[in-house]
Amino acid sequence: xxxxxxxxxxxxxxxxxxxxxxxxxxxxxxxxxxxxxxxxxxxxxxxxxxxxxxxxxxxxxxxxxxxxxxxxxxxxxxxxxxxxxxxxxxxxxxxxxxxxxxxxxxxxxxxxx
Amino acid sequence: xxxxxxxxxxxxxxxxxxxxxxxxxxxxxxxxxxxxxxxxxxxxxxxxxxxxxxxxxxxxxxxxxxxxxxxxxxxxxxxxxxxxxxxxxxxxxxxxxxxxxxxxxxxxxxxxxxxxxxxxxxxxxxxxxxxxxxxxxxxxxxxx
Numbered sequence: 001x002x003x004x005x006x007x008x009x010x011x012x013x014x015x016x017x018x019x020x021x022x023x024x025x026x027x028x029x030x031x032x033x034x035x036x037x038x039x040x041x042x043x044x045x046x047x048x049x050x051x052x053x054x055x056x057x058x059x060x061x062x063x064x065x066x067x068x069x070x071x072x073x074x075x076x077x078x079x080x081x082x083x084x085x086x087x088x089x090x091x092x093x094x095x096x097x098x099x100x101x102x103x104x105x106x107x108x109x110x111x112x113x
Numbered sequence: 114x115x116x117x118x119x120x121x122x123x124x125x126x127x128x129x130x131x132x133x134x135x136x137x138x139x140x141x142x143x144x145x146x147x148x149x150x151x152x153x154x155x156x157x158x159x160x161x162x163x164x165x166x167x168x169x170x171x172x173x174x175x176x177x178x179x180x181x182x183x184x185x186x187x188x189x190x191x192x193x194x195x196x197x198x199x200x201x202x203x204x205x206x207x208x209x210x211x212x213x214x215x216x217x218x219x220x221x222x223x224x225x226x227x228x229x230x231x232x233x234x235x236x237x238x239x240x241x242x243x244x245x246x247x248x249x250x251x252x253x254x255x256x257x
Contacts, residue, residue, distance in 0.1 A: 023130070023134075023158055024130065024162040024166065025130065054138075055155075056159060057155075061223070061224040061227070064222045065224050068220065084147075084155065088231075091231070092212050092227055092231070096216035097219075
């Protein structure tokens, strides 16, 4: 299983984690894979969480690291967060940090992809 | 009704944390809401991850004993380990104010340190004791 699945829509890279549980066991490798993508020039990112069923603070921390890695060079938009994944964003107030949209199409539209 | 009870002993590794939280998530009673079940699964993942990442730095993984008990009015977990204890001040300070960061200040957003506050958010009772080299966290979710 790949750590991430990446598709390009114009200038936007859509990143889908390859794991159902983005927890402390998976988060470091996920973060490293996405940061490598950013270092390769992908500054407009959609994180598509469609397949992610479980997210803990380590997974959330990885997403914050990704946001910091992009910094002022671009944007990160999250889509397809649901159930407990969405609840964690809200509980930790990370829904105020990340733009979270309902579908990949909406996320791409937000980034102009 | 007699209390239902299960016990696991796992090695303090992150892979074992994933397996244990998956197993517990599948056992949580349906009388809990989906939100409560999600929060409990996250809370357990956070305490077990804490034991692995901070309790045994530079040491071989030790055993962690997880006991699950369902009573008439509450669900109870006990997590026992022999690693370094959680500092009392860190546990005391972890509450909902942990999430009071400035969301637009990207450079200062927390990349870690949310776990203890998530444990407290998930459970009604959080009692942690460390004595004679044994740590025990008691977590209870009271049915409403």
